[in-house]
Amino acid sequence: MSCDFLALAQPGVQQLSPYVTGKPISELARELGIDPGEIVKLASNENPQGPNPRVLQAIEQALAELTRYPDGGGYELKRKLSERFDIDPAGITLGNGSNDIIDIVARAFLGPGSNAVYSAHAFAAYPISTQAVGAGSKVVPAIDYGHDLDGMLAAIDAQTRVIFVANPNNPTGTWFGPQALEDFLARVPEDVLVVLDEAYIEYASGDDLPDGLGYLSRHANLLVSRTFSKAYGLGALRVGYGVSSPRIADVLNRVRQPFNVNSLAQAAACAALDDQEYLRRGREINEAGKRQLEQGCAALGLSWIVSRGNFIAVNVGRDAAPVNQGLLREGVIVRPIAGYGMPEFLRVSIGTERENARFLAALGKVLAS
Numbered sequence: 094m095s096c097d098f099l100a101l102a103q104p105g106v107q108q109l110s111p112y113v114t115g116k117p118i119s120e121l122a123r124e125l126g127i128d129p130g131e132i133v134k135l136a137s138n139e140n141p142q143g144p145n146p147r148v149l150q151a152i153e154q155a156l157a158e159l160t161r162y163p164d165g166g167g168y169e170l171k172r173k174l175s176e177r178f179d180i181d182p183a184g185i186t187l188g189n190g191s192n193d194i195i196d197i198v199a200r201a202f203l204g205p206g207s208n209a210v211y212s213a214h215a216f217a218a219y220p221i222s223t224q225a226v227g228a229g230s231k232v233v234p235a236i237d238y239g240h241d242l243d244g245m246l247a248a249i250d251a252q253t254r255v256i257f258v259a260n261p262n263n264p265t266g267t268w269f270g271p272q273a274l275e276d277f278l279a280r281v282p283e284d285v286l287v288v289l290d291e292a293y294i295e296y297a298s299g300d301d302l303p304d305g306l307g308y309l310s311r312h313a314n315l316l317v318s319r320t321f322s323k324a325y326g327l328g329a330l331r332v333g334y335g336v337s338s339p340r341i342a343d344v345l346n347r348v349r350q351p352f353n354v355n356s357l358a359q360a361a362a363c364a365a366l367d368d369q370e371y372l373r374r375g376r377e378i379n380e381a382g383k384r385q386l387e388q389g390c391a392a393l394g395l396s397w398i399v400s401r402g403n404f405i406a407v408n409v410g411r412d413a414a415p416v417n418q419g420l421l422r423e424g425v426i427v428r429p430i431a432g433y434g435m436p437e438f439l440r441v442s443i444g445t446e447r448e449n450a451r452f453l454a455a456l457g458k459v460l461a462s
């Protein structure tokens with residue numbers, strides 16, 4: 094008799110389904126029997142610019158030390174971050190992507206008997222990390238697909254330890270303004286940790302979008318998480334960071350795997366921070382691509398959720414699963430988000446002009462067939 098290991102897993106783990114990632118280009122190329130170069134992937138909110146040459150050079154230099162363990166304290170990267178954003182290095186926690194930060198928070202602060210509060214249509218890492226440690230989830234219905242911050246405050250109870258908010262949110266692209274954040278932070282009990290996930294903040298500048306780092310000095314229960322995976326173009330390397338009071342960082346660093354950010358990633362992130370031009374160019378491509386996709390969707394008679402990220406959730410007006418299958422047959426990979434409670438939407442990452450055009454042409458063809 095073989096053993097039922099699922100039944101042996103922690104109760105929270107039994108309820109989990111694995112995170113669905115964007116289909117790899119190589120996999121679809123094999124399935125369709127075509128060249129990977131013919132595939133357009135707009136599924137994982139990756140940077141369409143291609144790697145930053147400065148980063149490639151930094152990685153090449155770091156390769157000479159490949160036999161050594163990385164700097165577990167991430168001294169140089171923390172120094173650079175603290176300089177760039179005027180923050181205390183003692184408040185920085187480095188992560189293997191910011192997913193790791195979310196997971197470390199869950200392992201440090203959540204467990205059976207406690208709960209986390211987050212919104213419907215929020216990032217999938219919150220339920221995964223919360224359930225994996227046996228904590229409860231309080232999922233608050235959204236308003237127009239965005240966070241209902243008042244509703245989230247009302248959901249906090251004596252067992253709540255963490256509240257996850259994403260600004261802008263993935264997969265909806267929705268956001269809230271400085272006053273809303275201010276009011277929210279003022280009302281969260283001081284023993285509830287607020288994780289403000291700013292994975293897309295580098296794309297989202299504007300007076301109506303707060304910079305979470307500016308609130309840290311007044312709120313000792315705030316942790317701002319950021320990533321190098323999106324605007325900085327380092328998705329493959331897995332580097333993210335949390336910024337908080339040193340007291341919170343001290344707790345997180347007790348749980349963190351000692352070498353969670355590898356040397357090549359650390360070197361790359363340092364070089365990426367030095368190149369503001371890459372970020373500026375990325376924003377430019379993103380804004381132009383957003384207009385192109387919005388115009389293209391309007392021409393197809395489709396609606397979408399206005400987004401401040403590098404992606405758009407498009408309402409295809411019917412079950413999106415067959416539309417997604419049709420797009421795959423056309424060599425276009427996007428992200429169906431039925432798993433986020435949005436079965437009629439496809440999330441499309443904003444690509445280059447050529448990639449966006451390929452997507453729009455394929456979508457028009459699939460919808461007409």
Ligand SMILES: *Cc1c(COP(=O)(O)O)cnc(C)c1O
Pocket residue numbers: 138189190191192193216259262263290292319320321322323328331332333
């Ligand atoms: C992409 C994303 C992240 C970060 O992913 P990492 O690659 O692990 O840094 C975090 N939060 C949200 C909302 C995201 O969309």
